[in-house]
Amino acid sequence: MVSFQGNDMSTPFFELRNISKYFAKVIANKDVSLSVERGEVLALLGENGAGKSTCMKILYGLYQADEGEIYKEGELITIKTPRDAIHHRISMIQQHFSLVSAHTVTENIILGNAKGRIDWKKAQKSIQELADRYGFNVDAGAKVQDLTVGEQQKVEILKSLYLDANLLIMDEPTAVLTPQEIDTLMEFVKEYSSRGNAVIFITHKLREVMHVANRIIVMRSGRVHGNVLKEETNERELSRMMIEHTLQEIDTKQTTVKPGNVSLSVRSLTVAPRREVPLLRDVTFDIHRGEIFGIAGVSGNGQLELCMTLCGAMKSTSGSVHLDGQDITHLSINKRIALGMGYVPSDRHRYGMVMDMSLSENMLLKASYFSTWNRNGVVNRKKLAETTSGILKHYDVKASGPNALARELSGGNQQKVIVGREVEFCGDFIIFDQPTRGLDLGAINNVHTAILNEKKNNKAIMLVSTELSEIFTLSDRVAVFYKGEIQGIYRTSELDSQKIGLLMAGYTHQEVI
Amino acid sequence: MMDKKTRDILITNFFAVILGLILSGFMILFLGKNPIQIFILLFSSMFRDGYTIGEIFVKATPLIFTALAFAFTFKASLFNIGAQGQFYIGSITAVSVSLMLPSPAAIPLAIILSFVTSGLWGGFIGLSKAKFKANEFLISMMSTYVALNLMNYLLRTVLMESKGEYPQTETLARSTWLFKIVPHTRLHFGFILALLSAITIWLILYRTTFGFRIRAVGQNKEAARMSGVNPERIYIITFIISGGLAGLAGVTEVNGVQHMLLQGFNPSIGALGIGIAILANGNPIGIIFASILFGALHVGGTIMGQLSGVPSSIINLMEGFVMVFVIISYYVRRKWEVSRDKKLLIEGNI
């Protein structure tokens, strides 16, 4: 633990005491007390929905606590808006960056910090100097939408530095970075904290926590369940503090299946809109029945475009796609669905479900053109409800019934519904795109079990994921994507996280293997 | 769950209407008249005889159509503000058919053709949105003014009466008039047509796969697309149907009430249709009731004018206030829900 000379060690830098926060349908925080010292890196660990972001947003003034107080160096302070937090030199970098993509780096950084007339040239120059001073390779005049995700994160950090923040709160900062970028970030965190500043790090990744944090606070269901120094604990103990019950270890050995015939065949698939950077370049691979084919890579390197092209939502410029021998390259979405293609999208709110419709109606979403429940266009509601209830039971979905609104379910349950829908109605090929993003460990387990089940049922499965642990646990083979191209296709056993990290960052096959 | 929500909607809308009327009454004070007296007069005279009651439904008829028109596209998250213009097109068609074919056969023909022409007029908007991603709000808004001018022009020239005095058509032959369903009133078959249309639209939206797809596109276009629906085609079809519905109001007003076409004809049923659709939360059955309400307000306002000299613009005032309060009631409802849930949560955990 880093001790910072000249400071009274018994008075924490910032402290939250007995914070409680209630939302309409859930208790986000109950009696949360935690503190952070100067020069310390504190990790706030917990599953999705544990309440970590909430208490930090209270510290940053985005939320108001229903109970409890905030202290700075022993003195009670009030933080009602982010302005107050900024005044106390607190800065927060959210999980989804709060940057205006259409504006430049400079415009984003000085937002809220300039008065009256702006001399753009001068502003840009000083921002560039700031960036150079910290060794950030960012062009102050570039538009944020043209930057990579890692660079965008640097812009967010620069904004905090511009504000001279002493406490930096980062919410799931590593979710969108390659392993190498994560290392760079950790270096920065170490350097920043060694200068007497504090960092609070919200994450659900055990491994990272053990690398960087000085102290770890574990949260679960809105309460604090652990407060330990890194030296005093290990991953297994932390995991136990994070979840309520022991999870069944998934036995992946039992599900080794001999891969069968080729189901999906992709040849030289290219998506290159005019006058733009190609989104997919010459992608070629096969997926066999009874195989889980993993697609790894930092998000934004063509995975979404691949999924969209395969299911028919995006037109390819050249190349072909065959399903069970049939050329589907130019077929419409509903024809592909009719041929048995299933797709569990990464953004279920946007592509997977209609939140304000009932679960039955969401089932219908998949099958409105089928004749299963539909006779001359009229919906057979009874049959639909029965089928939906069946799926809800099979996948252990906690919902009040087929008439419950999709919105009422928790994220994990919503995802189970979608997985159930796609699996039940699809033929032999399913795409799972980030199927466990944002889910708690129990739900993740459920989804993984479902995926492995389908593998046992001899279906061909494509799994897109940015969670390397997921890729390694489930896939038989892996293709690594970088800037729309496949860096290489490997048997999972041939790779380790360092090699895959390099591939994800753009190193070629020759350089890595 | 659904029933609770519906109950909330009915209660708050009821209060919104009352508040709207109270505020209008308040405005009457400025005229130096006693609003309470006037409202009592209003309510008693609205139901004074069969003819007046019949008038309520007569006024409600075209409103049902224009409200359905707005609500139908609204279900697809589209904004058809051009119902007024589509109504004009329908009127033109209805009157032309009836003039050219002065016999009962004109009625079904007018219904079909009006639906088609106004449907195409509206479909143009849908097409622009689908093919060019144009803003349908602006186009539909502008198309009303274009339709208005077209109608005025035709009334001045081609369709004009033989006397040549006023820009209006000849009176239609009696055989083309929609038959009355209640004697001694002006209530005509058009009302039945409106009821049937509302029920049909309800069935389409909530009991067929087609209606389901429209609602899916309205609530989450991308998810709908991913499940095989073609949103662009939905846009076009919804606007055609929507335009057609507004055009049917043309038939009912021309053949059922006015028996001719003239300028300044029902100038605000388009906008009122929007208000009614909002009041009824887009539900076709609710639209029937809300239209009758607005019809009653209209009749009441006219009577007020006749009996006590309150200007007819009080009607717009009442309608406007009611609409504003209904919108505010959405917010109030939401707040109730949230605080109710929050309380339950805290109690449940102590």
Add this chain to the structure above:
Amino acid sequence: MMMSTPLLLGSLSEVFSERTGVMVTAIEGIFLMGAWAGFTASYITGSLAMGLLWAALAGLLVAMLYAYIVVTLKQHQIVTGTAINILILGLCSFLQRVVFGVPLSPLTVEPLQKIAIPLLSRIPFIGPVFFEQNILTYSIYILVPLGYFILYKTSLGLVIRSTGENPEAVDVSGISVSRVRFVTVSVSGIICGIAGAFYSIGYLGMFTTNMIGGRGWIAFAICFLGNWNPIGAFIGTLIFGLAEAFAILMQANASTILPNELFIALPYVLTIVLTISRRSFNVPSKLGIAYFEEN
């Protein structure tokens, strides 16, 4: 040039509002309210300046009502605007009756005089067009560059633009999104109220309930077509002002070949054509979407 004035005032203020993400769909109503208030105040006090003042005030009040419902209560923008437009329609003719009763002959007011700027108005051809106008029209010459300056060269403009693109970014920086939107819409109301008054006291000298006739909406459309940019709004307005002036000219000459209505409809048709052909580039990303601050 003259006909462009209210359109430009309207579209300029709409540009600012929409840049924060709020479509002022009540614009037609605000114009009408301004027209009525301006006329009534001028008639009663005999002073055109008072008329303009009251027009601005009326516009402000309506805009504040709209802003309250749309920004604070976070209700639907198109629905609310429509409701307010209907309300104002009724209100104006009702108030007209309250204040004036039923006049025997139409009431009139002396419209704004044209003021000629000494030297510049002598320039042949361009002179009278640009420099012999009434005071409202002159204000445009200042407002357009001012608007451009504010939007792109000041921190206020940066905040406004950011609010429409990503209100979260603004919220996180500690600035109240609601306040930015509310104030911008209110200021729009002031300007649009004055713009509406142009029709009654700046040009015709009287008031009728349908004198706005959709021109508030054209200003609304110009904002779209001008790409949410003050300069674009200026160009768009000139085109429309021209079309409208052309229409009036043709009507006055009683052309028997082409019908009157064609010319009246011309601006509207033009809007439709332009709306279709223009691919809106710079739509503020969050236009029309209410921002729910956390909590």
